[in-house]
Amino acid sequence: xxxxxxxxxxxxxxxxxxxxxxxxxxxxxxxxxxxxxxxxxxxxxxxxxxxxxxxxxxxxxxxxxxxxxxxxxxxxxxxxxxxxxxxxxxxxxxxxxxxxxxxxxxxxxxxxxxxxxxxxxxxxxxxxxxxxxxxxxxxxxxxxxxxxxxxxxxxxxxxxxxxxxxxxxxxxxxxxxxxxxxxxxxxxxxxxxxxxxxxxxxxxxxxxxxxxxxxxxxxxxxxxxxxxxxxxxxxxxxxxxxxxxxxxxxxxxxxxxxxxxxxxxxxxxxxxxxxxxxxxxxxxxxxxxxxxxxxxxxxxxxxxxxxxxxxxxxxxxxxxxxxxxxxxxxxxxxxxxxxxxxxxxxxxxxxxxxxxxxxxxxxxxxxxxxxxxx
Numbered sequence: 457x458x459x460x461x462x463x464x465x466x467x468x469x470x471x472x473x474x475x476x477x478x479x480x481x482x483x484x485x486x487x488x489x490x491x492x493x494x495x496x497x498x499x500x501x502x503x504x505x506x507x508x509x510x511x512x513x514x515x516x517x518x519x520x521x522x523x524x525x526x527x528x529x530x531x532x533x534x535x536x537x538x539x540x541x542x543x544x545x546x547x548x549x550x551x552x553x554x555x556x557x558x559x560x561x562x563x564x565x566x567x568x569x570x571x572x573x574x575x576x577x578x579x580x581x582x583x584x585x586x587x588x589x590x591x592x593x594x595x596x597x598x599x600x601x602x603x604x605x606x607x608x609x610x611x612x613x614x615x616x617x618x619x620x621x622x623x624x625x626x627x628x629x630x631x632x633x634x635x636x637x638x639x640x641x642x643x644x645x646x647x648x649x650x651x652x653x654x655x656x657x658x659x660x661x662x663x664x665x666x667x668x669x670x671x672x673x674x675x676x677x678x679x680x681x682x683x684x685x686x687x688x689x690x691x692x693x694x695x696x697x698x699x700x701x702x703x704x705x706x707x708x709x710x711x712x713x714x715x716x717x718x719x720x721x722x723x724x725x726x727x728x729x730x731x732x733x734x735x736x737x738x739x740x741x742x743x744x745x746x747x748x749x750x751x752x753x754x755x756x757x758x759x760x761x762x763x764x765x766x767x768x769x770x771x772x773x774x775x776x777x778x779x780x781x782x783x784x785x786x787x788x789x790x791x792x793x794x795x796x797x798x799x800x801x802x803x804x805x806x807x808x809x810x811x812x813x814x815x816x817x818x819x820x821x822x823x824x825x826x827x828x829x830x
Contacts, residue, residue: 542609
């Protein structure tokens, strides 16, 4: 029997054909498979790119549609929304803290009677006049601070933007603390013009519970018996109190927010809704504490000067000097603990409410100088 001889035509080891037809067939099959895999991969890549483009197009359509349906406000519309957010923030917080303000004012006006601290003051008022006395002056407080909050927050955003326009972005960024202070001071001046009559009415109601039954009655009685000038008897001290308070409030809030963000290494835009709320509360609390200490002496004088009429012919300035001399440093800081609690809490609350309402109103055009790219 002859030995087995492979057919050289199909052999892969014989060198009769170099390379053999079998090898060529195998190579062709392998190349076809590779080409098929490459084609499949490229097809998948193209499909993925096409899908991404489609998603981008959908998002672009959504944004465009959103801008058409709910465009971002600008100009007077934007600042009106800032004003509304500020009005609600101030009215809600000041109104809610009316009981604390009543105790604080009583301690300032009658320290010889209310000399047991804030908690003791609450107990004394409730025991003597009932729990309802803690809401004395709620009407003028809520209305007055709603008006003031509108001018203060809306005005702050407006004057801050004006300062940037005048100085230019680079100089405004380099001097942003001065911009914060200046914008806050100007805004508060106009806010105090609106607030002063209502604050005078509130203090008269708190210091003299039998003076009138509420905001309208107290306001009209002062107007009728003492004339419109009586509403502005405390305008000097209210400026002396509110302007430093507001300047510290906004400047410290801005700096505190900036420092907290730097410590986290995040930008404000990258924060979640909860983190933004926490930032507003923490920065607001720090700002409120600083503002309370700075404005305490003027707050005491304001309470004193609105308690009763001045002597015939006596100017407001002479009354303030006389009161400050009589009170001394310790007297000017009477009720500091109550005011720290009140101002720290309400300032944190104001920035919390202001931030959330701004977002709800789509008022996102406020300028954050520190975040402006260099």
